[in-house]
Amino acid sequence: MLKTSLTSVAALLGFAGLSLADVPKVATDIAPVHGLVARVMQGVGEPSLVVPAGASPHDHSMRPSEALALSQADLVFWVGEALTPWLEGAVEELARDAQVVELMTLEGGLALPFRQGVGFEAHDHGDSHDEHDDHGHTAEAHEEHEEHAESDHAHDHEHDHEEGHAHEEDHHGHDHDGLDPHVWLAPENAKLWLDVIAAELAALDAENAATYAANAATGKVEIQQVQAEIKASLGAVRDGGFVVFHDAYQYFEHSFDIHAAGAIALSDASDPSPARIAEIQQVVAQxxxxxxxxxxxxxxxLVATVLDGSGAKTVVIDPLGTGLEHGAGFYPALLKELGAAMADCY
Structure with missing residues (x-):
């Protein structure tokens, strides 16, 4: 009797193992994308994270375990080359047999051009709204924009080289031409991605398609609830009343109708020049x-230098949610954390 029971248990475990093996292996680039995929896969499986917490997405060097996750993936979800230029080659080499989804180029998503200048003189939210037809960019539009950006960038680089200027914009292959890749901070993008993630998973795993669809629907409701909470809490945040360390938040600003006055650094991979610091100090004062x-x-x-004598308050925020628990609840928690930090600053 005991032998029969053990045999039955072994058989059940074997069947469970086969079922688990049929679940697609999924690799994701950054924690916010990982959180959205985890939400869709909840109760079925767990995705892998290629760019760990605290690492820069722009120039991360993969560890063997992260490379292995890519090589074993059936599906890869990533923001795109604009955020992680080093990952494009790794995906092509290691995930040759995987279905790869570049989220930033999905049709119907919000994609905004980089803002230029210390005080974002060249591109503000009003310009973006009028110019980009309700902010929707197709993959074709994205490619066309990049072609123009590359041409313009080549001309600017040649001109600056002749003048002997250093490029604060250029760092590790990540520049400020083209489209801003911080697209995950627009909740509408996240809701669109949930549906795409569910559809891609269902295409490989029809048995769990209903679960993926239900999880995506629940995830969208959770995001909508957080959006409502944040909108209510940001009522005191006035336009131009704050500056950011680097310009990573315009999608969040756009979504909640608030606008930063400027950025201390052009990016998170370059230190601001003395001239830029002087300019942002003027913005803070004016x-x-x-x-x-x-x-x-x-x-x-560096922040203290910018604030020198201004009396402005400082609050720490993080667009990647470093310190938040990974998993199905990550993305709503990230939005909440950003909204609460901004509200607390006033």
């Missing part, structure tokens, strides 16, 4: 900035 949003990986002394 626009009576009351809050500066710093980030955990940056030198607080």
């Amino acid at each position: 626009k009576q900035v009351s809050c500066v949003f710093s980030e955990p990986q940056f030198n607080p002394d």
Whole structure:
């Protein structure tokens, strides 16, 4: 009798193992994307994360375990080359047999051009709304925009080289031409991606298609609830009343109708020049900035220099949600954290 029971248990475990093996192996680039995929896969499986917490997505060097996750993946979800230029080659080499989804180029998604200048003089939210037809960019439009950006960038680079200027814009292959890749901070993008993630998973795993669809629907409801909470809490945040360390938040700003006065650094991979610091100090003074949003990986002394005597408050925020627990609840938690930090600054 005991032998029969053990045999039955072994058989059940064997069947469970076969069922688990049929679940698609999924690799994701950054934690916010991982959180959305985890939401869709909840109760079925777990995705892998290629860019770990605290690492820069722009120039991360993969560890063997991360490379293995890519090589074993049936599906890869990533923001795109604009955010992680080093990952494109790795995906092509290691995930040759995988279905690869570049989220930033999905039709119907919000994609905004980089803002230029210390105080974002060249591109503001009003310009983006009028120019981009309700902010929708197709993959074709994205490619066309990049072609123009590359041409313009080549001309600018040649001109600056002749003048002997250093490029603050250029760092590790990530520049500020083209489209801003911080697209995950628009909740509408996240809701679109949930549906795409569910559809891609269902195409490989029809048995769990209903679960993927239900999880995506629940995930969208959760995001909508958080959106409502954030909108209510940001009522006191005034336009131009804050500056950010680097310009990573325009999608969040657009979604909640608030607008930063400027950015201390052009990017998270380059230090601001003395001239830029002087300019942002003028912005802080002229626009009576009351809050500066710093980030955990940056030198607080630099923020103190910018604030010198202004009386503005400093709050630390992080567009990648470093420190948040990974899993199905990550993305709503990220939105909540950003909204709460901004509200607390006023």
